[in-house]
Amino acid sequence: MSRPELQAPPEIYYGDTEAKKYTKNTRNQQIQADMTYRALELLNLPPDEPAFLLDIGCGSGLSGEILDEEGYLWAGVDIAPSMLEVALEREVEGDLFLQDIGQGFGFRPGSFDGAISISVLQWLLNAETSHPTSSPPHRLNRFFTTLHSALRNPSRAVFQFYPSSDDQIQLITSIAQKAGFGGGVVVDYPNSNKARKVFLCLYVGGGGGQQQQIPQGLDGDVVEDGKVRFEKRRARDLRKDKNGKRKSQKVIDRDWILRKKELYRKRGKESVPRDSKFTGRKRKPVF
Numbered sequence: 001m002s003r004p005e006l007q008a009p010p011e012i013y014y015g016d017t018e019a020k021k022y023t024k025n026t027r028n029q030q031i032q033a034d035m036t037y038r039a040l041e042l043l044n045l046p047p048d049e050p051a052f053l054l055d056i057g058c059g060s061g062l063s064g065e066i067l068d069e070e071g072y073l074w075a076g077v078d079i080a081p082s083m084l085e086v087a088l089e090r091e092v093e094g095d096l097f098l099q100d101i102g103q104g105f106g107f108r109p110g111s112f113d114g115a116i117s118i119s120v121l122q123w124l125l126n127a128e129t130s131h132p133t134s135s136p137p138h139r140l141n142r143f144f145t146t147l148h149s150a151l152r153n154p155s156r157a158v159f160q161f162y163p164s165s166d167d168q169i170q171l172i173t174s175i176a177q178k179a180g181f182g183g184g185v186v187v188d189y190p191n192s193n194k195a196r197k198v199f200l201c202l203y204v205g206g207g208g209g210q211q212q213q214i215p216q217g218l219d220g221d222v223v224e225d226g227k228v229r230f231e232k233r234r235a236r237d238l239r240k241d242k243n244g245k246r247k248s249q250k251v252i253d254r255d256w257i258l259r260k261k262e263l264y265r266k267r268g269k270e271s272v273p274r275d276s277k278f279t280g281r282k283r284k285p286v287f
């Protein structure tokens, strides 16, 4: 069976039936979760600081649930209404936008402290979308240029994706560079057919943090039977509620709420109340 992005445009491929099937599949949940943890590792955000992230091609919110669990605020964009419908049913915390990323973003400059994207970028390499007159390089150019502007300086965007050739990696990285990004490609488990994963780590203004160079790919001993277990995830107790949604392990204490309130104030929200009942669920508009 050929890859999904070769079969139909994304909003058709991920119709009602496929969106539900994709989300319920426990093996899929695990793979997407593992890759999200790895993307967060590569994002290298300062520990214990609140951050507002963009989940690009958020789908039904499998990555978003992990962002919730890790205590991040986030917004997600996706082209497939059925995937977003499932995300809504699963009551993810992020703000959801129905949008074709190949058309570019309209977010305010510097809106996000970072971005992740899991298993999405390969869709932009295929011209057969709902906008067939727009070629992949044009769409990639609009995407990376507007993403660069939507990210804070310094910050990072990390994409796990499935390129079908080195030429595709070359095309994507050269367009990202022209849009102003630094960084490059990290390949985990390069010698394993099953576990090999490609991550594009893009930096705005050096990427922030201590490590400005491209991180090392993983290799070696955590591959069992083609499945990768990242250390951070292995240590977790992955409890789920009756809808199969992860239960947050995060302790929402007074300091956590105060940090969130401070973040909202920094983002210009004037009406953040000082009383302890405020839960931080309201967000600043990013358009």
Ligand SMILES: C[S@@+](CC[C@H](N)C(=O)[O-])C[C@H]1O[C@@H](n2cnc3c(N)ncnc32)[C@H](O)[C@@H]1O
Residues within 6 Å of the ligand: 010, 011, 014, 032, 056, 057, 058, 059, 060, 061, 062, 063, 077, 078, 079, 080, 083, 099, 100, 101, 102, 117, 118, 119, 120, 123, 124
């Ligand atoms: C394999 S799913 C991954 C979903 C989610 N990131 C996850 O890890 O579960 C790919 C997603 O990319 C979305 N997608 C593909 N092309 C897109 C585009 N041009 N604009 C926005 N979303 C797109 C699809 O609708 C789909 O939800």
